[in-house]
Amino acid sequence: MHILLSNDDGYLAQGLIALAEGLQSFAEISVVAPDRNRSAASNSLTLEMPLRAQQMANGFIKVDGTPTDCVHLAITGLLDKEPDMVFAGINHGANLGDDVLYSGTVAAATEGRFLGLPAVAISMVSSDPQNLDTAVKVAGEILQRLLDKPLAKDILLNVNVPDLPWAEIKGFQSTRLGQRHKAEPVIQAKDPRGRIIYWVGPPGAEQDAGPGTDFYAVSQGYVSVTPLQLDLTRYDALDLLKEWLQ
Amino acid sequence: MHILLSNDDGYLAQGLIALAEGLQSFAEISVVAPDRNRSAASNSLTLEMPLRAQQMANGFIKVDGTPTDCVHLAITGLLDKEPDMVFAGINHGANLGDDVLYSGTVAAATEGRFLGLPAVAISMVSSDPQNLDTAVKVAGEILQRLLDKPLAKDILLNVNVPDLPWAEIKGFQSTRLGQRHKAEPVIQAKDPRGRIIYWVGPPGAEQDAGPGTDFYAVSQGYVSVTPLQLDLTRYDALDLLKEWLQ
Amino acid sequence: MHILLSNDDGYLAQGLIALAEGLQSFAEISVVAPDRNRSAASNSLTLEMPLRAQQMANGFIKVDGTPTDCVHLAITGLLDKEPDMVFAGINHGANLGDDVLYSGTVAAATEGRFLGLPAVAISMVSSDPQNLDTAVKVAGEILQRLLDKPLAKDILLNVNVPDLPWAEIKGFQSTRLGQRHKAEPVIQAKDPRGRIIYWVGPPGAEQDAGPGTDFYAVSQGYVSVTPLQLDLTRYDALDLLKEWLQ
Amino acid sequence: MHILLSNDDGYLAQGLIALAEGLQSFAEISVVAPDRNRSAASNSLTLEMPLRAQQMANGFIKVDGTPTDCVHLAITGLLDKEPDMVFAGINHGANLGDDVLYSGTVAAATEGRFLGLPAVAISMVSSDPQNLDTAVKVAGEILQRLLDKPLAKDILLNVNVPDLPWAEIKGFQSTRLGQRHKAEPVIQAKDPRGRIIYWVGPPGAEQDAGPGTDFYAVSQGYVSVTPLQLDLTRYDALDLLKEWLQ
Numbered sequence: 011m012h013i014l015l016s017n018d019d020g021y022l023a024q025g026l027i028a029l030a031e032g033l034q035s036f037a038e039i040s041v042v043a044p045d046r047n048r049s050a051a052s053n054s055l056t057l058e059m060p061l062r063a064q065q066m067a068n069g070f071i072k073v074d075g076t077p078t079d080c081v082h083l084a085i086t087g088l089l090d091k092e093p094d095m096v097f098a099g100i101n102h103g104a105n106l107g108d109d110v111l112y113s114g115t116v117a118a119a120t121e122g123r124f125l126g127l128p129a130v131a132i133s134m135v136s137s138d139p140q141n142l143d144t145a146v147k148v149a150g151e152i153l154q155r156l157l158d159k160p161l162a163k164d165i166l167l168n169v170n171v172p173d174l175p176w177a178e179i180k181g182f183q184s185t186r187l188g189q190r191h192k193a194e195p196v197i198q199a200k201d202p203r204g205r206i207i208y209w210v211g212p213p214g215a216e217q218d219a220g221p222g223t224d225f226y227a228v229s230q231g232y233v234s235v236t237p238l239q240l241d242l243t244r245y246d247a248l249d250l251l252k253e254w255l256q
Numbered sequence: 257m258h259i260l261l262s263n264d265d266g267y268l269a270q271g272l273i274a275l276a277e278g279l280q281s282f283a284e285i286s287v288v289a290p291d292r293n294r295s296a297a298s299n300s301l302t303l304e305m306p307l308r309a310q311q312m313a314n315g316f317i318k319v320d321g322t323p324t325d326c327v328h329l330a331i332t333g334l335l336d337k338e339p340d341m342v343f344a345g346i347n348h349g350a351n352l353g354d355d356v357l358y359s360g361t362v363a364a365a366t367e368g369r370f371l372g373l374p375a376v377a378i379s380m381v382s383s384d385p386q387n388l389d390t391a392v393k394v395a396g397e398i399l400q401r402l403l404d405k406p407l408a409k410d411i412l413l414n415v416n417v418p419d420l421p422w423a424e425i426k427g428f429q430s431t432r433l434g435q436r437h438k439a440e441p442v443i444q445a446k447d448p449r450g451r452i453i454y455w456v457g458p459p460g461a462e463q464d465a466g467p468g469t470d471f472y473a474v475s476q477g478y479v480s481v482t483p484l485q486l487d488l489t490r491y492d493a494l495d496l497l498k499e500w501l502q
Numbered sequence: 503m504h505i506l507l508s509n510d511d512g513y514l515a516q517g518l519i520a521l522a523e524g525l526q527s528f529a530e531i532s533v534v535a536p537d538r539n540r541s542a543a544s545n546s547l548t549l550e551m552p553l554r555a556q557q558m559a560n561g562f563i564k565v566d567g568t569p570t571d572c573v574h575l576a577i578t579g580l581l582d583k584e585p586d587m588v589f590a591g592i593n594h595g596a597n598l599g600d601d602v603l604y605s606g607t608v609a610a611a612t613e614g615r616f617l618g619l620p621a622v623a624i625s626m627v628s629s630d631p632q633n634l635d636t637a638v639k640v641a642g643e644i645l646q647r648l649l650d651k652p653l654a655k656d657i658l659l660n661v662n663v664p665d666l667p668w669a670e671i672k673g674f675q676s677t678r679l680g681q682r683h684k685a686e687p688v689i690q691a692k693d694p695r696g697r698i699i700y701w702v703g704p705p706g707a708e709q710d711a712g713p714g715t716d717f718y719a720v721s722q723g724y725v726s727v728t729p730l731q732l733d734l735t736r737y738d739a740l741d742l743l744k745e746w747l748q
Numbered sequence: 749m750h751i752l753l754s755n756d757d758g759y760l761a762q763g764l765i766a767l768a769e770g771l772q773s774f775a776e777i778s779v780v781a782p783d784r785n786r787s788a789a790s791n792s793l794t795l796e797m798p799l800r801a802q803q804m805a806n807g808f809i810k811v812d813g814t815p816t817d818c819v820h821l822a823i824t825g826l827l828d829k830e831p832d833m834v835f836a837g838i839n840h841g842a843n844l845g846d847d848v849l850y851s852g853t854v855a856a857a858t859e860g861r862f863l864g865l866p867a868v869a870i871s872m873v874s875s876d877p878q879n880l881d882t883a884v885k886v887a888g889e890i891l892q893r894l895l896d897k898p899l900a901k902d903i904l905l906n907v908n909v910p911d912l913p914w915a916e917i918k919g920f921q922s923t924r925l926g927q928r929h930k931a932e933p934v935i936q937a938k939d940p941r942g943r944i945i946y947w948v949g950p951p952g953a954e955q956d957a958g959p960g961t962d963f964y965a966v967s968q969g970y971v972s973v974t975p976l977q978l979d980l981t982r983y984d985a986l987d988l989l990k991e992w993l994q
Contacts (some may be wrong), residue, residue, distance in 0.1 A: 046783060046812075052299035052324070055358045057941070059551055060445070060453035074784075078298075078358075083454055087442040110488055111366070112301050112324075120357070124438045159500060165493065184498035186489040192370045196333040197694045199306065202701045203795070207306035208329055209694045235501060237493035239485060242356055243432040247411065247483035252430035254405060255481060291538060292566070303695070305797050320538075443940045448947045449549070455940045544816070545790035547850045552937070552945035570790070570850075575946055579934040602980055603858070604793045604816075612849070616930045651992060657985065676990035678981040684862045688825040691798070699798035700821055727993060729985035731977060734848055735924040739903065739975035744922035746897060747973060 011037035011157070014093035014122070016080045017101060018048045018114025021072040025100030025134065025142055030070075032146035033097065036153050040093060041070040042084040044077060044114075049103075051076040051114035053121070063088055077118035085124055095156070096122030099132035100145040104170055106135070106224045107188040109213065110238065116168055123240050126163045128156050135228045136173035144179060145171040148233050151182075166238040172228050183232040188223030190214040257283035257403070260339035260368070262326045263347060264294045264360025267318040271346030271380065271388055276316075278392035279343065282399050286339060287316040288330040290323060290360075295349075297322040297360035299367070309334060323364035331370055341402070342368030345378035346391040350416055352381070352470045353434040355459065356484065362414055369486050372409045374402050381474045382419035390425060391417040394479050397428075412484040418474050426477040433482055434469030436460040503529035503649070506585035506614070508572045509593060510540045510606025513564040517592030517626065517634055522562070524638035525589065528645050532585060533562040534576040536569060536606075541595075543568040543606035545613070555580060569610035577616055587648070588614030591624035592637045596662055598627070598716045599680040601705065602730065608660055615732050618655045620648050627720045628665035636671060637663040640725050643674075658730040664720050675724040680715030682706040749775035749895070752831035752860070754818045755839060756786045756852025759810040763838030763872065763880055768808075770884035771835065774891050778831060779808040780822040782815060782852075787841070789814040789852035791859070801826055815856035823862055833894070834860030837870035838883045842908055844873070844962045845926040847951065848976065854906055861978050864901045866894050873966045874911035882917060883909040886971050889920075904976040910966050918969040925974055926961030928952040 013033060017026045021043040030039050042063070044051075054076045061075045061083060071088070073080045081096060098118035105113040115131045122129030130152060134145050148171050168187075172179065191214030201207050219225035227234035259279055263272045267289040276285050288309070290297075300322045307321045307329060317334070319326045327342060344364035351359040361377045368375030376398060380391050394417050414433075418425065437460030447453050465471035473480035505525060509518045513535035522531050534555070536543075546568045553567045553575060563580070565572045573588060590610035597605040607623045614621030622644060626637050640663050660679075664671065683706030693699050711717035719726035751771055755764045759781040768777050780801070782789075792814045799813045799821060809826070811818045819834060836856035843851040853869045860867030868890060872883050886909050906925075910917065929952030939945050957963035965972035 047304065050301040050303050052297075052301070052363070053357050054298040054300040054322075054360075055296040055456055057296050057456055058293065058554075058939075060447070060455050062451070062453055062550070076300075079456065082439065082456055083442050086439055086457060087444070088454065111299050114300075117298070155500065161496075161500065162493070166490075167497075182501040184494050184501055186491065186494065187487060189487075193328065193332055196329050198333070201306070201796075202689045202703065205308070207308055208334065209306050210301055210303055210325065210328055211332060211694065235497060237490040237497050238488045239490045241433060241435075242484045242488075244411075244483040244485045245432065247408070248430050248432065250407075251413075251481060251483050254401065254407065255428040255430055304693075304800070306693075308796070447550075448935045448949065457940065539796070542793040542795050543790075544792040544855070545849050546792040546814075546852075547788040547790070547948055549788050549948055550785065552939070552947050554943070554945055568792075571948065574931065574948055575934050578931055578949060579936070580946065603791050606792075609790070647992065653988075653992060654985070658982075659989075674993040676986050676993055678983065678986065679979060681979075685820065685824055688821050690825070693798070697800070699800055700826065701798050702793055702795055702817065702820055703824060727989060729982040729989050730980045731982045733925060733927075734976045734980075736904075736975040736977045737924065739900070740922050740924065742899075743905075743973060743975050746893065746899065747920040747922055 012091055012093045013037045013039055014084050014096045015039060015041045016043050016077055016098050016118040018051055018077045018118060019102055020044050020046045021070045023102065025102050028142045028146050029097060029100050029149055032150055033153060040089055042073060042080045043070060044080055045072040045074050048076050048114050050112045052112050053078050053117040055079060077114040078121045081118050081121035095127050096129040097149060100142060101133035102139055103133060103137040104135040105133040105168060106170055108190045110168055110187060119166055123164060123166060128161055128165050130167045130169060132169045134171050134173055139173050141173050141175055144174060144176045147176050164240055166240060168236040168238050170224055170228050170234040172231055174231060178231060179233060180231040182235055183227040185224040185227045185234045185236050186222055187236055188216060188225040189218035191217040258337055258339045259283045259285055260330050260342045261285060261287045262289050262323055262344050262364040264297055264323045265348055266290050266292045267316045271348050274388045274392050275343060275346050275395055278396055279399060286335055288319060288326045289316060290326055291318040291320045294322050294360050296358045298358050299324050299363040301325060301328065323360040324367045327364050327367035341373050342375040343395060346388060347379035348385055349379060349383040350381040351379040351414060352416055354436045356414055356433060365412055369410060369412060374407055374411050376413045376415060378415045380417050380419055385419050387419050387421055390420060390422045393422050410486055412486060414482040414484050416470055416474050416480040418477055420477060424477060425479060428481055429473040429478040431470040431473045431480045431482050432468055434462060434471040435464035437463040504583055504585045505529045505531055506576050506588045507531060507533045508535050508569055508590050508610040510543055510569045510610060511594055512536050512538045513562045515594065517594050520634045520638050521589060521592050521641055524642055525645060532581055534565060534572045535562060536572060537564040537566045540568050540606050542604045543609065544604050545570050545609040547571060569606040570613045573610050573613035587619050588621040589641060592634060593625035594631055595625060595629040596627040597625040597660060598662055600682045602660055602679060611658055615656060615658060620653055620657045622659045622661060624661045626663050626665055631665050633665050633667055636666060636668045639668050656732055658732060660728040660730050662716055662720050662726040664723055666723060670723060671725060672723040674727055675719040677716040677719045677726045677728050678714055679728055680708060680717040681710035683709040750829055750831045751775045751777055752822050752834045753777060753779045754781050754815055754836050754856040756789055756815045756856065757840055758782050758784045759808045761840060763840050766880045766884050767835060767838050767887055770888055771891060778827055780811060780818045781808060782818055783810040783812045786814050786852050788850045789855065790850050791816050791855040793817060815852040816859045819856050819859035833865050834867040835887060838880060839871035840877055841871060841875040842873040843871040843906060844908055846928045848906055848925060857904055861902060861904060866899055866903045868905045868907060870907045872909050872911055877911050879911050879913055882912060882914045885914050902978055904978060906974040906976050908962055908966050908972040910969055912969060916969060917971060920973055921965040921970040923962040923965045923972045923974050924960055926954060926963040927956035929955045
């Protein structure tokens with residue numbers, strides 16, 4: 011068993027280091043991760059420029075690209091041996107509801123779909139996590155289950171872990187993505203030279219966050235596990251659209 | 257009716273200019289687009305740095321960010337008046353099957369989902385399109401239909417137009433996304449200083465490209481129209497996953 | 503006579519366009535300029551990544567690099583025919599005193615030193631110049647003199663033009679670089695997520711700005727022309743240093 | 749005595765780490781360095797975007813900017829206590845002759861000129877140095893001399909160290925900058941998508957490299973020490989230019 015690890019916080023992130031240490035007793039681990047923070051990179055892929063990869067003293071390979079670049083390179087030739095699975099994380103910060111659209115962590119896992127094997131994105135629901143070991147234990151539990159009872163080959167799991175000691179975690183829940191309100195307005199400011207700049211505002215508050223959603227599960231102390239689509243077709247609209255187009 | 261236009265080829269792209277000209281008889285048009293080529297930017301959002309917007313002589317606003325940044329800014333405060341709809345494109349190059357995951361054009365339309373109104377991504381199936389006016393006519397047709405027979409408020413359409421004269425287009429088809437084979441291997445090379453660099457390889461050949469797919473429709477001379485999911489939850493796996501987690 | 507034009511404000515800048523129009527009656531003009539604003543790029547050269555060049559409708563070639571990259575490419579192979587001289591500008595904003603160290607405009611001219619022919623950097627002493635035609639006339643005057651009475655082959659001139667109508671310009675002065683006070687302190691701020699960011703502060707006020715300096719000349723309504731060193735050796739310290747090292 | 753260290757190879761470079769260790773017995777050391785390789789950044793300064801600084805476990809502060817940004821921030825407010833001197837390096841690779849124009853290492857030292865105290869750039873004449881400890885010893889020697897016999901307050905020294913064991917170093921020489929031939933032609937290539945790209949070619953061979961130059965000194969096994977100008981005015985051309993302008 012050979013597991014590829016990546017993230018979007020960069021190869022120096024504590025969450026990634028903790029994950030690599032935690033999973034090395036289960037499998038051979040290769041780490042290919044961005045050389046710096048690439049949060050919110052989504053599935054962006056670097057086509058216009060070449061990438062450079064460098065192996066660091068601890069064996070991690072850093073790449074001057076996005077999370078998707080890292081996993082893409084790793085599974086299309088950078089690594090001598092193709093990995094059997096992809097784990098992305100442990101992200102410092104939640105990836106809940108609409109967040110998954112932008113998340114570089116989820117994107118790293120998504121790029122693993124080429125493998126036709128399970129890929130798992132793991133995030134701590136705190137941007138300054140105090141209980142990384144809880145997420146490491148969660149990762150180990152999920153990996154063990156995947157080894158014992160394999161899931162469909164193309165499954166992609168989005169896992170969010172409350173920032174609590176393991177003993178306070180109430181269990182695992184299968185959830186759907188909730189939804190946020192529209193993002194907060196863009197923040198207009200001036201640079202020191204008096205010219206206008208814009209900062210993307212904070213994400214919207216939770217809108218659809220009731221029982222069954224990922225938002226709800228983590229708020230109640232559960233690990234949220236959401237299965238994600240790889241096929242973005244909206245099948246239930248195909249017939250309607252067919253009629254509409256005539 | 258106020259339509260926001262964006263793209264991922266940049267504000268100077270012929271496809272964008274043609275689209276703006278083509279739709280201006282239907283509605284008020286605002287263009288907010290990247291200041292340079294941002295193909296394959298996916299839904300990446302710039303959180304770490306501020307953005308700058310500048311209105312050009314032709315009224316277009318260029319932003320030094322991703323397609324998602326452009327639409328996000330436009331609908332969260334940059335424009336005085338909120339748009340009613342988003343059109344992204346006309347992209348120089350197809351966005352079929354797995355491509356939509358990486359596409360900045362599709363991402364620009366996706367970001368329009370905040371509006372709760374239809375968003376449309378339009379691409380020419382050629383990176384050097386000879387029949388942009390065909391795609392302009394397609395855009396006009398779709399817009400006219402949306403005005404006449406509104407669709408569900410949160411629909412996102414991914415439209416691909418064969419690079420053919422309008423007279424040779426056989427019609428419109430409602431399609432699902434096809435699928436590509438695994439991408440070609442990463443291309444290893446050396447820079448002039450002798451150090452190894454990697455280029456992301458070409459996308460894989462079409463794998464699932466039979467009747468019903470977007471690949472098939474455009475190959476047969478049809479405009480392909482695919483409805484896309486905004487909710488990435490894989491609902492049919494929720495129960496299985498629930499059991500698996502116990 | 504074939505003159506290469508470049509700048510650091512980008513290929514769309516009014517100053518560059520005005521300069522190209524102004525000099526085309528004197529010589530064949532090639533423009534190779536950055537695809538976007540690259541102010542304060544100094545002599546930075548892109549070694550790690552490849553560059554892309556694209557010819558625009560007006561004949562200008564834009565490059566996704568620094569001013570130095572642009573001139574370097576132009577005179578080492580991008581242009582079929584080697585230029586005989588380099589003009590950089592017209593910069594929107596002064597390049598006086600310590601500014602020349604950081605200036606991309608001066609750097610573009612400096613890179614022209616490979617030609618062993620005069621290179622000229624021209625700047626308007628206003629970031630929103632109202633009298634670009636004055637600087638165009640200055641450029642023409644200097645070019646005419648260079649043609650009539652050639653200077654030493656490796657001369658580099660840094661020209662600053664007051665933002666005044668031509669009739670109000672009092673003449674040309676040969677000047678030395680003045681000096682600024684230490685830059686204003688770094689400006690500490692917070693991004694919208696509460697994290698600390700730093701903006702480089704404004705340049706210091708003029709310190710050494712008396713008669714003879716470039717600061718003084720422009721303040722008096724003169725065009726300032728400063729000859730610059732290509733050889734950075736501090737010759738008058740060589741003997742002292744020799745002794746000190748023993 | 750408080751010494752600021754920076755470089756252009758990034759905060760993880762062995763040369764910087766060795767220098768910090770080597771000088772810590774002489775003085776209090778603060779390290780502010782780029783978060784990644786910024787070779788050939790010259791004196792470029794980031795004015796359009798804010799910078800972020802982060803203190804690492806070893807006390808080094810990394811900044812997402814150029815070498816000049818790093819030193820500028822450090823001496824205009826980032827550090828609580830203003831440094832008394834700047835050492836830049838140890839660069840992995842020579843900075844000889846024309847190289848100094850582009851060098852980020854030399855630029856880091858140059859930015860120290862605001863201090864009005866000696867600033868020193870140190871480079872190993874090998875891009876993969878085997879004898880970093882030789883350069884560390886050189887740095888210590890120079891620092892000791894500066895403490896014992898202070899030089900003029902605004903002196904800037906450019907030091908190049910042959911990649912030899914200390915015992916094989918023949919001594920220190922006060923040198924002038926040599927000069928290279930024109931750079932090799934730009935290298936035209938194609939990216940995997942068939943589009944033309946350009947790589948900046950290698951620097952030219954040594955042209956002016958005889959006795960007295962920095963090229964010559966290092967080729968003979970000496971440490972080359974070149975005093976650099978801060979004032980780029982070409983004084984010996986002022987009178988000629990005055991006449992020429994009339």
